[in-house]
Amino acid sequence: MTLTCDAVVVGAGPNGLVAAIALADAGWDVVLVEEQDEVGGAVRSAEVTAPGFVTDLFSAFYPLAAASPVIRDLDLGAHGLTWVRAPDPVAHALPDGRGAVLxxxxEDTAAGLEAHAAGDGDAWLRLVQQWQRIRDPLLDALFTPLPPVRPALRLARTAHVAGTLDLARLALSSVRRFGHEEFRSEEARVLFTGNAMHSDLPPDGAGSALFGWLLVMLGQDVGFPVPQGGAGRLAEALRRRAESCGVQVLCGVRAEAVEVVSGQARGVRLADGRRVRARRAVVADVSAPALYERLLADEVLPDRFRADLRRFQWDPATIKVDWALERPVPWVSPEVRGAGTVHLGADDDGLVGVAADLAVDRVPERPFVLFGQMTTADPTRSPVGTESAWAYSHLPREGARDPEVVARQVERMEQEVERVAPGFGSSVLARHVQSPASLEADDTNLSRGALNGGTAGLHQQLVFRPTRGLGRPETPVPGLFLASASAHPGGGVHGACGWNAAVVALAQHGPLGPARRALARTAWARVLRPDR
Incomplete structure (x- = not known):
């Protein structure tokens, strides 16, 4: 049996769903294929600990989604999505019992930081004012296909020369250096460092300042919101939005291969024997290795591209633990109690050590732990008086599949929580462990639990993401577009990777389509020209 459409989208994570919506809104006939039995990719929820306790299985807090112009313009509220927020967006529980809170x-954040060190409150407000001035053009530049000419010009006009240079320096700085330049107190510095650790960049590594600063400023701006009722409600709203504009969603069927005819991507062969023929485009919301090494035949790709792909670097493995708690977490620091997201396990210096351990494939003895208090953020997540909680930490990719390594790391994570919340263990009603292997089994894009579709290191950003190339959704195969977090701008639930792929696919079939397609072919030919 063969289905025929204008575009087939492989993978129904948020990027795949956004791509399908954008194409369908433009009048294309779209089929969306998903291997799992439900849409969402790493945006799903379920009751896995105890009845009545809703757990977000992968991602949970969505500052990027709340700020993303892509997600905002989809009007998901009309399709059942409601955002809710914890009293405080994020906090850091230091090992000695101190706490820092956003x-x-x-003004309240600044007052708290000023109490830790004179001048830190003013420094905070100055950064917030800077963010408010450049926010919109910066986000447009981040979420636009390369090169982002118009947003970049708007950003330069808004920031002026001095501000543009400051932003460029921030993009190249380490979060550790940034914190010491801007603040006197460890409490202020650790808010940025902890948020930078959401990426795989080390606190003393180039580029980590931008990640930490961006997440902190988004937290101050839009908070760390969650979908009321569970992360799956976001995926469900995206599916309803997609189906409302005619997208045909096929779940529970695996894409076996992208079919290439006369050098052009023409459709997808499914595991159940069906084929989906695409008249215009194949859009892949799968990791770069999955697309180029599994879904495409070797002979389709230029030798130089396959050689470059061997240098692709994943981000570290992840282990996640979910708990049903009979009461709220007994934090030592009162500042931490109202935060939806809590970072813990190390102070500012200790976070450097954690990153160093991961860099040399050593399991950290004192892991950095990212902890979520979901009922604090959304009271519907568990019965009254209880808490639905989870935490994740990183492991080196080597050894991440070893059950003994996983079990020992679960113990370490719970020990770190107990240090800053004595009595936590006695409140646990049920526990559920998501190992790197189980995370990958539930979403094949999460290789050993890697969260960001590949490292966020500068060597794999912009025109180097996912390999040396154009830094755009186009691939060396005409008609095939990469729409996952392996593409620019990378990880996070913002929908930009899918949106960019759809925008470029549409442009290649617009009035200037032949010229755009020829330009893309010429650019790839120059990039992949064999060395002489």
């Missing part, structure tokens, strides 16, 4: 109002 509050909902910038």
């Amino acid at each position: 509050r909902s109002r910038a």
